[in-house]
Amino acid sequence: MDRRHFWLIMLWAVVALFLDGAVTYALQGVLITPRWQVAPSFLLLWLVYVCYLLPTDWRMLLAGLVLGGVYDMYYSGIIGFYALAFPAVIYGIRWIRQYLPVNGLYTVLLYFISIVVVTSGVYFGHRFLGVGGEGFVGFVSQVLWPTILVNVVLAGVLYGPCVRLLTKWQSGK
Amino acid sequence: MRKFFANKKLIIVMIILIATLSTVALSFRVRENRAAPPLVQRLANDISNVAAQVVSAPMVAVHAGYDQVGDLINTYNENQALKKNMTQLQQTQATNATLKAENKQLKKQLKLNATLSDYTQIPASVVSRQPADWENIFMINKGTHSGVKKNMPVVSGAGLIGRVLEVHNFSAKVELISTANTTADRTAVEIVNKKEQHINGIISGYDKPSETLLMTQINTKNTIEKGDTVVTSGLGGLTPKGLFVGKVTQIKDDDYGRPATVYVKPATDLNDFSVVTVISRAVQGE
Numbered sequence: 001m002d003r004r005h006f007w008l009i010m011l012w013a014v015v016a017l018f019l020d021g022a023v024t025y026a027l028q029g030v031l032i033t034p035r036w037q038v039a040p041s042f043l044l045l046w047l048v049y050v051c052y053l054l055p056t057d058w059r060m061l062l063a064g065l066v067l068g069g070v071y072d073m074y075y076s077g078i079i080g081f082y083a084l085a086f087p088a089v090i091y092g093i094r095w096i097r098q099y100l101p102v103n104g105l106y107t108v109l110l111y112f113i114s115i116v117v118v119t120s121g122v123y124f125g126h127r128f129l130g131v132g133g134e135g136f137v138g139f140v141s142q143v144l145w146p147t148i149l150v151n152v153v154l155a156g157v158l159y160g161p162c163v164r165l166l167t168k169w170q171s172g173k
Numbered sequence: 174m175r176k177f178f179a180n181k182k183l184i185i186v187m188i189i190l191i192a193t194l195s196t197v198a199l200s201f202r203v204r205e206n207r208a209a210p211p212l213v214q215r216l217a218n219d220i221s222n223v224a225a226q227v228v229s230a231p232m233v234a235v236h237a238g239y240d241q242v243g244d245l246i247n248t249y250n251e252n253q254a255l256k257k258n259m260t261q262l263q264q265t266q267a268t269n270a271t272l273k274a275e276n277k278q279l280k281k282q283l284k285l286n287a288t289l290s291d292y293t294q295i296p297a298s299v300v301s302r303q304p305a306d307w308e309n310i311f312m313i314n315k316g317t318h319s320g321v322k323k324n325m326p327v328v329s330g331a332g333l334i335g336r337v338l339e340v341h342n343f344s345a346k347v348e349l350i351s352t353a354n355t356t357a358d359r360t361a362v363e364i365v366n367k368k369e370q371h372i373n374g375i376i377s378g379y380d381k382p383s384e385t386l387l388m389t390q391i392n393t394k395n396t397i398e399k400g401d402t403v404v405t406s407g408l409g410g411l412t413p414k415g416l417f418v419g420k421v422t423q424i425k426d427d428d429y430g431r432p433a434t435v436y437v438k439p440a441t442d443l444n445d446f447s448v449v450t451v452i453s454r455a456v457q458g459e
Contacts, residue, residue, distance in 0.1 A: 021301030022229030
């Protein structure tokens with residue numbers, strides 16, 4: 001990945017970072033109800049797609065750390081959870097990439113696992129600090145399950161455009 | 174021991190975990206206890222807020238458009254209801270003006286500069302909301318430069334919706350009153366019953382299924398009924414007296430027949446707000 005494309009990827013990552021909060025706010029009446037709570041994860045989606053679909057670039061680990069730090073600082077003020085989770089996901093995907101074929105099904109499957117790991121990890125971290133909301137059963141049924149459902153559908157819809165964009169960049173256009 | 178330190182990967186993982194736990198503990202302490210975060214964090218948050226405003230602008234426009242269409246559809250019914258209230262409102266306005274003038278004069282005579290019910294308003298726009306919403310935090314576009322301070326109450330529409338959690342130069346984080354954060358400062362409130370008696374308590378939680386706030390620590394023999402008004406009591410913190418919180422919907426008594434938990438329907442929909450007002454109490458003090 002050359003320098004220009006790396007920064008283009010970062011620019012999209014920053015847009016995705018703020019899109020998570022913007023979409024949550026704009027659709028709060030639909031995404032946050034007494035029966036379910038959906039957390040949009042555009043940034044995680046972008047990181048998973050970039051790391052799985054493009055060849056290994058270890059700068060992405062540092063990028064994950066910085067993006068995670070900003071995510072923590074902006075949305076919660078407690079710095080560390082996403083700053084650890086994003087590089088961990090990037091590292092994990094880089095490692096697993098060697099053993100799996102690169103196609104749509106596996107990309108969405110890896111995104112699914114990433115959401116479960118990141119959302120649950122951050123939830124337990126917050127619970128440990130006493131700032132988490134639901135009990136475990138409530139979290140799984142009202143937060144994790146709807147979040148997975150909506151985000152995986154979104155991942156399927158956005159797979160085509162993302163692949164086209166990344167392939168274009170990879171071929172140097 | 175030598176073998177343990179020879180395992181480079183394990184040491185790296187341990188260092189990362191220790192560093193993460195340290196930053197979590199430190200930033201959590203800063204967020205909960207300090208009036209404002211360090212300069213670097215304030216600057217980063219302000220820059221992030223500008224970027225967030227750019228990204229969320231189209232979303233906010235769509236949201237506003239959707240609201241406007243909704244308002245347009247409801248116009249006829251709303252107009253009928255408003256006409257009914259019009260005459261009564263004019264009468265109340267006239268009475269209010271007289272009472273305000275009288276109150277001002279009496280305060281002057283008593284040499285009272287400000288009381289717990291005096292405050293100024295700082296209007297702000299909502300920029301973004303925390304995606305993983307178990308902390309119930311949203312971001313606004315006003316900070317210390319506009320006079321916003323940590324723990325100031327925030328209202329939207331008819332009533333109280335939260336308090337300022339973290340303040341930066343040109344932005345702030347607001348924690349909703351419905352938060353499950355056990356370390357959050359609680360809002361002191363009072364119920365004004367039909368006999369004009371005042372019953373004190375605090376908002377200590379949120380019941381998700383019924384979408385009501387839980388008022389506890391009530392110690393009274395006075396009667397509380399459904400429909401009684403709940404307002405802030407002005408005791409403690411930076412919250413003035415008399416901000417509307419909601420209406421009583423249910424009362425659960427303890428074993429001795431005294432009200433233990435009062436369920437309060439918030440005056441404002443906690444998942445539908447775009448413009449908020451930060452309240453700055455005239456009488457300062459923690």
